[in-house]
Amino acid sequence: MLDxxxxxxxxxxxxxxxxxxxxxxxxxxxxxxxxxxxPANVALLDNCLNYIVIGFKEVRKRLTEKPVAISFAFPGPADYRNGIIGDLMNLPAFRGGVALGPMLEDIFKLPVFINNDGDLFAYGEAIAGILPEVNQLLEQSGSPKRYRNLFGVTMGTGFGGGLVHNGELYIGDNGAASEIWLMRNYINN
Structure with a gap:
């Protein structure tokens, strides 16, 4: 795994x-x-995009060293490989698809990596959170067992998930393999 x-x-x-x-x-x-x-100002695309640019400019202004990349998490399924955000329930301004990654690469002259928030939560716990901590405790106790798999759930404005299998983030063929926010609810039927 990544160090x-x-x-x-x-x-x-x-x-x-x-x-x-x-x-x-x-x-x-x-x-x-x-x-x-x-504030996300989720109804108006121009405001959303402007706030994203303003936010990153403010971060860059506070840095003493040049960053090497921009990386961020969005809720729900999207074309993350190509940096295109669209049709997210919590962010209606992006409906229809917005090439956010390429836009930010052009503005900041840095590589941009966008992924699902649930996926990034799970991957973070797998490489720098609970899995390394548990594995260290197992090693200290003399156990040969080590964990490399994790399923994480996020709850905020929305509800998401992420899966790490054998130390690798599993995103599936559509970038939404562990998306659980649209699970059907049969309780009220």
């Missing part, structure tokens, strides 16, 4: 939710810019 704890590169980050956009910057697992929260 994120010893990674010295700085990455600007965004956790995009239906209520707020939360910007920061990380060096490995260390927060180097305190979180900046901006």
């Amino acid at each position: 994120i704890k010893n990674d010295k590169r700085i990455v600007m980050t965004l956790d995009a939710g239906g209520t707020n956009f939360v910007f920061s910057a990380l060096r490995g697992i260390e927060t180097v810019v305190e979180p900046i929260t901006i």
Whole structure:
């Protein structure tokens, strides 16, 4: 697995939710810019895009070193490989598809990586959270057992999930393999 704890590169980050956009910057697992929260303004695309650019510009202004990338989490399924956000229930402004990744690459001249918030939560716990902690305790106790699989659930404005199998993030063929936010509810039927 990735040795994120010893990674010295700085990455600007965004956790995009239906209520707020939360910007920061990380060096490995260390927060180097305190979180900046901006209301998402989810109904108007121009406002959403403007707030995203403003948020990243503010993070960059607070950095003492040049970042190597932008990485952020969006709720729900989208074409994350190509940086296209669209048809997200919590962010109606993006309906129909918005090439957000390419737009930010053009503005900031940095590679942009966008993924699902539930996936990134699960992967973070697998590489720098609960799995390494549990495996270290197992090693200290003399156990040969090590865990490499994890399913994580996120609950905020929305409801999401992510799966790490054999140390790798499992996204499936459509980038939404572990999306559970649209599970059918038969309780009220």
